[in-house]
Amino acid sequence: MHGFAAVDFEFARQVLQRGIAALYIVAFTSSLNQFPALLGERGLLPVPELLSWARSSKRARRMLHPTVFRFATYSDRRLVALCIAGIAIAAALVAGIPQLAPPWVPMLCFLLLWVGYMSIVSVGQTFYSFGWEILLLEAGFLAAFLGSDDQPPSTVVIVPFWWLVFRLEFGAGMIKIRGGREWRDLTALTFHHETQPMPGPLSRQAHLLPRWFHKLEVVGNHFAQLVVPWFLFAPLLGLGVPGPVPAIIGAFAAAIVIGTQLWLVATGNFAWLNWATIVLAFSAIGLPGLRLGERPIAEPVDAPPWLIDGIPLPWLIATTVLGALYVVLSWQPIRNLFAHRQLMNASFNRWQLANAYGAFGTVTKERIEIVVEGTTDEDPDAGTWHEYGFKGKPGDVNRIPRQFAPYHLRLDWLMWFLPLGHSLDDWFTAFLVKLLEADSATLRLLADDPFGGAPPVWIRAVAYRYRFTTRAQLRESGARWTRDGRRPVLGPLRLRG
Structure with missing residues (x-):
């Protein structure tokens, strides 16, 4: 870290931008293939009926989250067009093309992905009621402020990514501790591999592992979700503590999160939840030797006044506003983390930012x-x-x-x-x-x-x-x-x- 510029997190930014964009490709592709049959004009839960209900009263309109289909009549053709446009924009971001332009260009691309996919989630009803939907929306919104390749990422944007991973992991850990007894007596994973929603090709082998291993899995899960997330913020100490130790601690914490998520990838099918967590955890991995060009750590004395720590002043103002917004929005999720009745996968505002996350507070036994x-x-x-x-x-x-x-x-x-x-x-x-x-x-x-x-x-x-x-x-x-x-x-x- 160096003031306003997170100069050691260029690699993290590249992984975040391209990884989040890749997940949007998966999400829009999933909607392209399934939405018309599930929720289309002749679907199981037709969106036109939902929108007609939403127009019936002011209260109903307030209950519906923002969607472009409130202004443009829904049709399967428009849904397909929206998905194809989302896939094209996300593919350009994966290739790194918008990032070569000024920072307002990748910002616009990510905001279009955010608005487009929110429009789908808002009318998706029970078929889009999963926690990883709002996770992808929040990640896409934050990614809009990561900037472009010609300047370092902003510290006040990288830190909210750590806060997102913290809420994701620590929230899930607290849900488990407060949830079923099986998480406290260490038997949860004796059942989970067999009873999880959609087992993978290695789930049976994982289920057949010894009971002592399953108990060790639960202990490791509690450590990874309740202890490790606190250390994601260690790089902030680098602002006042010289040396690489704070960055190493943060990177080690991120590596533990990534490792546990890869085990979940290998033993289950949780859509993009695990992959999103992996991508987001890279936000805490700083590589001091990897910077684009010859960008100096400190600006020369005669640097133009609109350039602070290598970041243009207008962009610095925009990212600072984002940081202030997240300080305000984070009050409710902080209260929720320590509330007696903790909410899981909940939004506290219409734009689905600074959400509460969590999964599998209880595990089914059969x-x-x-x-x-x-x-x-x-x-x-x-x-x-x-x-x-x-x-x-x-x-x-x-x-x-x-x-x-x-x-x-x-x-x-x-x-x-x-x-x-x-x-x-x-x-x-x-x-x-x-x-x-x-x-x-x-x-x-x-x-x-x-x-x-x-x-x-x-x-x-x-x-x-x-x-x-x-x-x-x-x-x-x-x-x-x-x-x-x-x-x-x-x-x-x-x-x-």
Whole structure:
């Protein structure tokens, strides 16, 4: 650190700008492929109906977060155009093209990504209710003020990134300590690898590790989330303490965060949550030897008055305003971190900045999967039933779970939440109707349509308890899962007429 200029964090800025932009590519691609079927004009929860409700009263309008679709009538075509534009802008940022221009250019690009994706999240309803949505929005807003390659990044922009990582990690740690007993008695990860929303190809192997290892995992998690985040701010000591020690402490803390997140990447499918945390953690890694050009650490005596620590005065004012804004907005998330009833993945303002984060305050002890089946027989009691296959969630017991993260399979994730609720959600009933209609957009969300695009006569939902097979069971049967405890959930159902 050197005054207003974070001259040692050029590498951090490059990772932040390009990494956050890459995550926006993933997010817009996910929306491009799934939004029309889930929330489009003929989707499960149509956005036009939501917007019509929002226009019905002032109170309803206030409840809807900012979105461009309040001013331009929603259509699937406009949604596609928005996603393609977002992907193009984000790709330019990944390539580093806007960063070659004055700082206002990359700022405009990131703000366009922020506004564009917020417009989608604001109308995304339950399909966009995940914590990593608001995390990406906040990261994109902060990235807008990282500047361009011809000047050092500003200290008052780098520090809010550390504060974001702190809220993300420490908030998750506090949620766990206050949550289920399994986090306090160190048994949480004995279950988690098997019961997590969408297991990956290595989740079964992780589940089969010894119990002592799972307890060590929990201890390591508590250390990484409750202790380590405090040391992310160590580089600030470099403003008054000579030598590399403060920077080394901050970089070591960031490395621990990155390492634990890579373990989660290897053993699960949490969309871009882990990858976003990894990218953001790089904000605390300072490399003193890596600076663009020959930028001096201190300005010469005859430096122009509009250049302070290598940063143009207008840009310095803009970033200082950002820092002041975050000081004001941070009061509520600070209170929340230490509140008795801590909120998880919550926004305290309409622009979804300085949010509260957290995940898995409790861990489910058994995995219940809802399986959707259909038949073309007229008599459902004597019919032959065939199972619909999902892309990510467990179904076929012989299939190895696939790695999809950072891509987000929204339908598969919500299928995991269904057994945890007290009743079936409206979107699920609409989903079954779409299957009875053999809706092509809905079928594209699935991995396997047993009827080849033809509509079934009857459809139903049943529940099973899923468990990973042991090593002996795998050798004997070749199956990765075993399932039992079958019970009816809904149906059989058919379309009237």
